Amino acid sequence: MRTRWRAVLAAAAAAFVLAGCSAADSGKSATADSAGSGQVPAAPRQGAGDAGKTEQGKGVAQVTPPQAGATNRKxxxxxxxxxxxxxxxxxxxxxxxxxxxxxxxxxxxxxxxxxxxxxxxxxxxxxxxxxxxxxxxxxxxxxxxxxxxxVTEQVVDVEARLATQRASVERIRALLARAASVSEIASVESELTSRESALESLEQQRNSLAGSVAMATVAMSIRSVAAPAPPEADHSGFLGGLAGGWDAFLVFGGGLLTVLGAIAPFLLIVGPLAWLGWWLNRRRRTVKPEPTEV
CATH class of the missing domain: 3.30.70 (Alpha-Beta Plaits)
Structure with missing residues (x-):
């Protein structure tokens, strides 16, 4: 009888132990399933996102942004x-x-x-x-x-002063509209005239700077020089010698004509006188009486 109760108690204890082990195994499998479904690896994905953000941040940090106005200089x-x-x-x-x-x-x-x-x-x-x-x-x-x-800084400075001066003129005009007495009107109008004059001067400076940026000037100076001499002709060979001889003949003929032209006036005067002297001398010899014999 006792042996039977001992066998029953042993069987119950074994069943209890088996039930506990199966519960533990089911809990482990549930944990494994949840891990496989992606619920637990949320933290690693967050780390990966942070790493991506860090890499993106590093990429932005490596690229130096252009300075303001660096590509729009005046x-x-x-x-x-x-x-x-x-x-x-x-x-x-x-x-x-x-x-x-x-x-x-x-x-x-x-x-x-x-x-x-x-x-x-x-x-x-x-x-x-x-x-x-x-x-x-x-x-x-x-x-x-x-x-x-x-002139970028000058342009920026003039534009800023123009904005300030326009606001100042508008304030003076508002004061003029609220002026009640003649003295106040005269005083405000005088100030308004002065500020409008300053505004026009700034506008002229702005226009002058804009013109110098839009249009470039070229100052030219042109001097006259003599035309280059023509290349010398080739005087080698038979044709070259013939051309040289012809040039020499022309030079000699020109010189001879020059000499004849220079003595021509003298020939016109001296020639007739010389011919007249020769003629008289010849005539005298012709009419000379022969000597008589003794």
Missing amino acids: LSRSARLELTATKVVDVVAQARGIAQGAGGYTGQESTGEELATLSLAVPADKLDGVLDQLSHLGTSLVKRELNTQD
């Missing part, structure tokens, strides 16, 4: 050319045509037979091409200068 350009030419007037006309063809115009000009100076204004973006064309005019290029001045 440049005032000017150039100077010195040329030589055999015909100054023709080169001046060609320079005018090049400037007008580029959309520019001619400023001051002084043209003579030996020297010409003129000032050309052309669009700033076409200055390099115009200089290349002008440099090939005439006989030779003596000097070529190109000057570039950055």
